[in-house]
Amino acid sequence: MTGPQADEAVQQAFFGWSYELKAHTLLVSSFDVSLQARWRTRLQDFVRLQPVGMIAPPDVALSCLEFDDGSVAVVRRINHGYSSGRGNAHVLIGTTATLDPSLALRLAQWEGWKESPPPGTLGTFAPSWLVDGAGPAQLAPAVVAPLERQLTMVVARLLTQPRMPLSIIGCAEQDRLPMVWAIRAAAEEYLARAFEVRRRWTFSTYEERHGAGIENLPEIVFLPALPSTGEPHQRNVVRLDAPPAEDARTTDLARQLVAGLLHNAPAPELPVAEPVRELPPAQQHTAVPEQARYRPTEPVAHQRSVRRQPPNAREVLVEPLLAAKSVEDFLTELERLARHHDRAQLRAAFDLDSVNEAAERVEIDTRRTVLTRLLWALFGQDFKELQSPSGKAYAAQLVRSCRSDELSRLLGAIAAKRGVEEVAGAAYDRWAQLGGPLLQVPRRRVAPLPWVRTRRRRVLAVVAGVVVLLALVFAGGYLTGLPSAAQPTTVPPAGQTTVVPTTPQQPARKSGTAQVSANPAQQEVFAFMMTGGLYYPQKACTAVDAGNASWRCEQVSQPPAGAGSEPELVAVVLSKEQGSELASVAQQGLGLRWRPGWGQPVPVVAG
Known part of the structure; x- marks a missing residue:
């Protein structure tokens, strides 16, 4: 067992943003050092509150997780911390003997929860002390009575597949913990006696995904909406925000069970039991358990044996990695795969195209993101430090002497766009010479990412654009500062034709x-030029009314020539984290495919 033993104290852990590691991780715990890495890995999928599209996460979420070795974790996440999706989480860890879902529900208002990283270390405490500080074990019927209709829908759905995990969509945030308690109180005894089903009743009041590849996902989870990722799952989904697909038998039975809980109505009858066949003495090795005597006389719809096709290895192992929405998520998926023990199965799932796509993600998107964040650290996310004398001198030296070609190109392009002539001139000196690395586009042997336009002709177009941009800056500003620029012009010799270049009209x-609504505390409205099925990031829009329902958006760059039809300026609602990443993409002129978590594009009306 990797967690505390039954006679041990309850352990604690606190997750949040590490400024030292630049990651959301385990900050402090009461564990022995040898257990910290294991629990960090176990809990990493359950300690963050991620928004779903334009739906902000709740202020607080409570989860109860149970692991195969008998360990139990009660996790309280808050939507407060470093940034959206990177909030703080306090975790209590014990065993089924010291923590269980019943106690977890009672801990919702526990006064010992921590919301900010504690100084020093965390201690342990006795389970009895935790129980003494917990809330009541029973809820008053008046608390659950307003949920009677929704509770009946959930119990009816549960009866159709008594052993399957539940995903509930459309339940109000304040009703989720009472709903978990009421489902168990209404159905637990009947499920055990009628179907010999003993559920663990683990739960989470908020999850953004419920895919089959998520290990140790609780039996009951609440989602704000049906996930748009389309990843396969093996869960019984209940839509409280849609008309119920009623089964007359299970709905009537659910009404009886709920009425028994709320109104002390008589309990429904169990299915008629068939006689237990007496075995000859030679075969009577053990007594037949009492609950085994309950057998339906004939199959019913919700007990019919259905052979379900499990998700294939690619769906579980490969697709979550390729669907990662950030560098952090990509690394998390790689760590999960590193723990996969069947390497032969893993290699079989990762065909050549999958490996190529993952490698392309690292070579292009991940590398560029990390380099951009390095520049953020040096010059700030708004690159205002490029305007200071020390920042200009440092950046110019970096562009001239940096061993990383891509970092030098990236910084030069950013400087040119912001009119920092000293740095742009240094970039021109290094890269605009014939035969320089800027003109030597490396061969690409792998397929492009599905959401980034990186084909050779696009790369060449971007490269050509950077060359022209740097040349214009160099000619129009950098050269004016040179002594030769102050000399009088010379007349060309007779007979020599002077070619005057023409500037194309932009x-x-x-x-x-x-007109789009957004929550400025958690979301941004970002402007894109949309053409050819791609979104070219521009800049964040600004609210023009107090209700944050009208936003001013501006174009700052033009998509590459030939990118598609006439570009349209649109606004998209997304998370602040996604907006900060798009700011760096906008500087590079890349077009993106629509990503999960983005809102629908809204046209920007001129005026």
């Missing part, structure tokens, strides 16, 4: 307002 920049 399309007018678009701007206007978009």
Whole structure:
């Protein structure tokens, strides 16, 4: 067993943002050092509150998890911490003897929960002390009575597949803990006697996903909406926000069970038991348990044996990695795969295309994201430090002498876009020479990411655009600072033709307002130029009304020529974390596919 023994004290752990590691991780615990890595890995999927599209996470969520070795973790997450999706979480860890779902429900209002990283270390405490500080074991019927209709829907659905985990959508945040208690109180005894089903009743009041690849997901989870990822799951889904698909038999039985809980109505009759066949003495090795005598006389719909196709290895092992929405999520999935013991199965699931796609993600998106964040650390996310004398000198030296070609190119392009002539000039000196690395586009042997336009012609177009941009900055600003620029112009010799380059007319920049609602505390409205099925990030929009329902959006760059149809300026609601990542993508002129978690595009109306 990796957790505390039955006679041991309850352990604690606290998760949050580590400024030292630049990651959301285990900050402090009462564990021995040898157990910290194991519990960090076990809990990493259950200690963050992630928004779902435009739906912000709740302020607080409570979960009770049970593991195969008998360990139990009660997790309280709060939507407060480093940033959206990276809030703090306090965890209590014990065994089924010291913690269970019944006690976890009673801990919702426990006064010992911590909401900010504690100084020093965390201690342990006796289970009895935890029980003494917990809330009441029973809920008053008046608390549950308003949920009677929804409770009946959930219990009816549960009766159709008594052994299957439940995912509940459309339940109000304040009703979720009472709902968990009421489901168990209404159905537990009947499930045990009629179907010999003894559920563990673990729960989570908020999850954004319920895919089959998530290990140790509780038996009952609440989701704000049906996940848009389309990942396979093996769960019984109850939609409280939609008309019920009623089964007359299970619905009537559910009404009786709920009425018994709320109104002291008589308990429903159990299915008629068939006689237990007496075995000859030679075969009577053990007594037949009492509950085994209850057998339905004929199969009913909710007991019919259905052979369900389990998710294949690719769905469980490969697709979560390729669907990762951030560098942090990508690394988390890699750590999960590193714990997979059947390496042969893993290699079989990762065909060549899958490995190519993962490698492309690292080579292009992950590397660029990490390099951009390195520049954020040096110059700030808004790159204002590039305007300071020390920042300019440092950046120019970095562009000239940095051993990383990509970092130098990236910084040069950012400086050119912001009109920092000293740095842009250094970039021109290094990269704009014929035969320089900027013109030597490396061969690509792998397929492009499905959501990033990185084909050779796009890379060449971006490269050409950077060359032209740097050349214009160099010619229009950098050269004016050189002594030679102050010399009088010379007349070309007779007979020599002077070629005067023409500057192409740039399309007018678009701007206007978009009517879309967003929560500024958790979300951003971001402007995109949309064309050819791709979204070219521009900049964050600004609210123009107190209700945050009208936003001013502006175009700052033009998609590459030939990218598609006439570009349209649109606004999209997304999380603040996604917005900060898009700011760096916008500097590079890349087009993106629509990503999970983005809202629908809203046209920006000129004016």
